[in-house]
Amino acid sequence: MSTPTRHGQNAGISSPHTPQRGISSTYSSPGFRTDDDTVIFELGTRYLRAGLVHDSVPRCSLDFGPEQSRRLGDYRKWLPGFEDRPRVVKNLETWTKDHELWQLDVRDTDLGLMLDKLERTIRKAYSEYLLLDAKSRKIVLVVQAMISHTILSRILNLMFVNFQVSSVTLLPPPTMAVVAAGQRSGLVVDIGWHETVVTAVYELREIAELRSTRAMQLLSKEVAKFLEGYIQSKNIDGQLSIKTKLDFEYVEELMTQIFWCRPASQVLSSHDRPIEAEDTNVLIPLPLPSSKGVEIPFSALSGAVESTLLAPSDDSRKQDDHECDLGHLIYRTLLSLAPDVRSMCMPRIVFTGGGSNIQGLKPRLLKELEAIIRERSWNKVWQPVKRTASVATTPRPSTHIDAGDTHTKENPTNAQTGAAFEDQIYDPYEEKIYKVTAQFTKSEIRGEIRGIETMGVFTGASITAALRIKSLVEIERELFLQHGLFGPKREQDSATSRPKSLTGVYTKHSALDTSAWTLGAFA
Amino acid sequence: MDGEGVAAAPWILECQYCNWTSLDIGITFDKPNNIHGQLAKILGKARSKVSLLLDKLSDEPEPTEPVKAFRADPDSRFATLLSFYKSELAKENPNDNPFASISGANTDYSSPSSFARIMSLYTNTNNYGRKASGKSTPMRGAVDASEGLVLVNHLADEKAIDILHRTGLSQTINTEQRIAQPHNPRFQNEMIPQATLLCTKRSRRCRTCRHILVKPEAKINNTRYKIKLLALNHIPSMTLKPLTSLPSTLSHLPPNKPLQFLLTLRNPMFEAIKVSLGTPAQTPGPRAHSVTILCPDFTLGANADVWDEALGIGLSNSNQNKRGSKLLLKDLNNTEESKVAEAGKVWERGRNWTTVVVEVVACQSLKGPPPPLPRGGPPLSFGASLEGLLEAEDREVTEDDDVLEIPLFVRLEYEQAVTEGGSTGLAVGNVATTTAAGATTSATSADGISAAGGGEGEGGRDGDIGKRTRELAYWAVLGVGRVANPSAKMPEQK
Helix, strand or coil: CCHHHHHHHHCCCCCCCCCCCCCCCCCCCCCHHHHHEEEEECCCCCCEEEEEECCCCCCCEECCCCHHHHHCCCHHHHHCCCCCCCCCCCCCCCHHHHHCCCCCCCCHHCCHHHHHHHHHHHHHHHHHHCCCCCCCEEEEEEEECCCHHHHHHHHHHHHHHHHCEEEEEEHHHHHHHHHHHHCCCCCEEEECCCCCEEEECCEEECCCCCCCCCHHHHHHHHHHHHHHHHHHCHHHHHHHCCCCCCHHHHHHHCCCCCCCCCCCHHHHHHCCCCCCCCCCCECCCCCCCCCCEEEEEHHHHHHHHHHHHHCCCCCCCCCHHHHCCCCHHHHHHHHHHCCCHHHCCCCCCCEEEEHHHHHHHHHHHHHHHHHHHHHCCCCCCCCCCCCCCCCCCCCCCCCCCCCCHHHHCCCCCCCCCHHHCCCCCCCCHHHHHHHHHHHHHCCCHHHHHHEEEEECHHHHHHHHHHHHCCCCCEHHHHHHHHHHHCCCCCCCCHHCCCCECCCHHCCCCHHHHHCCCCCCCHH | EEEEECCCCCCCCCCCCCCCHHHHCCCCECCCCHHHHHHHHHHHHHHHHHHHHHHHHHCCCCCCHHHHHHCCCHHHHHHHHHHHHHHHHCCCCCCCCCCCCHHHHHHHHCCHHHHHHHHHHCCCHHHHHHHHCCCCCCCCCCCCHHHHECCCCHHHHHHHHHHHHHHHHHEECCCHHHCCCCCCEHHHCCCCCCCCCCCCCEEEEECCCCCEEEECCCCCCCCCEEECHHHHHHCEEEEEEECCCCCCCHHHHHHCCCEEEEEEEECCCCEEEEEEEECCCCCCCCCCCCCECCCCCEEEEECHHHHHHCCCCCCCHHHHHHHHHHHHHHHHHHHHCCCCCCCCCCEEECCCCCEEEEEEEECCCCCCCCCCCCCCCCCCHHHHEEEEEEEEHHHHCCCCCCCEEEEECCCCCCEEEHHHHCCCCCCCCCCCCCCCCCCCCCCCCCCHHHHHEEEEEEEECCCCCCCEEEEEEEEEEEEEECCCCCCCCCCCCC
């Protein structure tokens, strides 16, 4: 972690300097509404969300499904019997492709088609929901920083050429999720479509990040397999052939509506209202016109979620890095942080992404994390004696969990001796510092596991834009059209060495040199 | 909408189809108009309730109520967060903070007070020294609900699971509803009525030259256009119909049989056009249908004013043509079998239209994957084809695989009188080239023709000033019909 830019500047602020030019709100002409002009887009693989600054929720969420790519004049969607049409059966490996704007592997993506889809969607957002002319407006685009440069460059080109926007500001989603939770630091768990990304944000900078493929796409496949297997085993009225195949829309509908995750309390204690005891069957409609549906016990519906997102594989050494289960993924991200930062991030775990809507998943993940921490403490070297990491098998003492290395009070049970296991030496100065800061501020909680609800990535961007905080990455139309994605001169050093931050833009360098921009975290 | 009595106060929203009323969620309206505004007001009441709760909160912390209200009304939490951030930004060393420009009006650099403040930096040493020693409090995050903090609630999730458990799918909302409700509800009783989307009149510009192509009248009641430059008025319209009456309808084209279609191009412009058509020998897409245009190069006569024709200007010439074509039609009816389509010959020609024959052999089987790269020696052709067949069997069938469509590259060349100023920009924006080859064919559009085509070339610019040769090229799609597929079960035979 490098020195925080903002504080560095505060230290030197007393020297006289030319103030930056702010937009004067009182003296601008009344017709010139700079604030309202900004349009915010949150672009993901599945959905585009759009709205204006000061909108608390997006005005529209538009999907990229195949129904959106019908040709002009193709009204078959409204023909009678469309819902009962024989669905297109697709290979499970590729069946989600039609619903995604891009795949992680760009080689197979038809970029032209992708852009056409995106353009149509954006135009729809403008003309039906925002009711604005796109021309010469500022755009805030919230998009994953890890997006392929090919795609990002095309998207920017689309914005500048086809929609004639004047500038595009890029914002990273994890930071925005933290802003929308009312925090400056936090651990963002984005259970997205392709990947689950766990990002540690400290003082609005992304400082660590881990990814896993255990995400909604994988879950949808697992749900499909589960449902197919179940329906086959029932084989109602012999209607279904041996090779039962379900289509994606059907599976996703069920996945988002009825699938759930057992919260920790139900897993742990058998006396605490076990759901099996009063298990009821849930009637699930089948994608066949004539059948009534199939009954599935409610308790069975949580299995797919748990096995896909939570269950660690039998041996964590055999588990690849990219398929880490979510509990351990969060733990590993926290483990990689410095103790101070970790103690700030632990009580600010923010869940976002489509997966966070699964009922019971958020509390469960928090409990899982507590169990892992209890088991391993914060030792980077850990000998897996026996896999008992799951909440179900670990005992749950109600003691307070320690913040980290700095506050470790108890010795580990095994009689290891070493510097890491020594008691913390009392530091009077640290105590004093905490006392002084506590005078000025409401004390912020450190070092215990706690989850915070965020209002979502879009809202974070809306708040940021409403406060007129400039982003590190702001791309002007003329310059982009002249020079392309990397700007007039590619500032390799500044782009990579500067911390990924919102506030980094206030360094003098970028304030003076307005002709160049940096891609920042997006490089 | 249904009211109690003629002008009685409470109005409710009611769905005639599902018998839902807004009473179910406890919403009534005072007036039958401005529903959206009233809804916003009702939700705003909830918001003021939140602020009341928050005021109370400073005395006695009781965090569940505002959190609940936050959930119901995202605007209230947004406002709380925004004001929290604003206060934090203002707190942090308000005088010299670079953030200060966002926090309030008094930090406007152009205002006299700010100027005084900046000047005081240089003059007032006391102030200077004091500020240097003064510590700025670091910004912090929200710590309670009055600042917009909402914690993950274990109980809420368990309650939601309980509802799921008891009611199953009957209370949940589907994807469509979830997307339409921006505040992300979970169950049906959490949904709120959404305003109908307004219709807009939109003007369109050319993508490349930003020239306005379509501009409607500003008046709401008026459906006319101020500017309406349609591409259809500048490029030939195309129709495709079968030459002989096919044994079955166009939704069941017999595969592996040469079928002949008549492609008619009609010229809307007042200049004669030289047309060249091009098409790939095998159509792209899942099935490779072979297509041949028997006469790809021909000319279209100029369109004439309908009035001129009626008044008899240039009568002799066009009349003869017409008579000729009528005769020809009669001949055609009599001796339909005798007339055979010949390569290189126009089938039929009128004043401003020309018909050529297109021969199509519909293909029934799916295209295999591209042949594998030869490894070492030359691949065995038999083995390769067999492999391809097997692969094709395994391939997924998509919804519109059996649609027969022909991509057609159209190149036009014509002479046009140069007008003053040289503004002869053709309006080729979004062209919907629809070919009606039968009632069942899906309408196809060649979207973005100007982008796909080569654009306009301008030949003969240095030549004579009066006339200029213009060139226009674009791709279009001809929808023919659907190929019959005896092996797969037809959608109609359910």
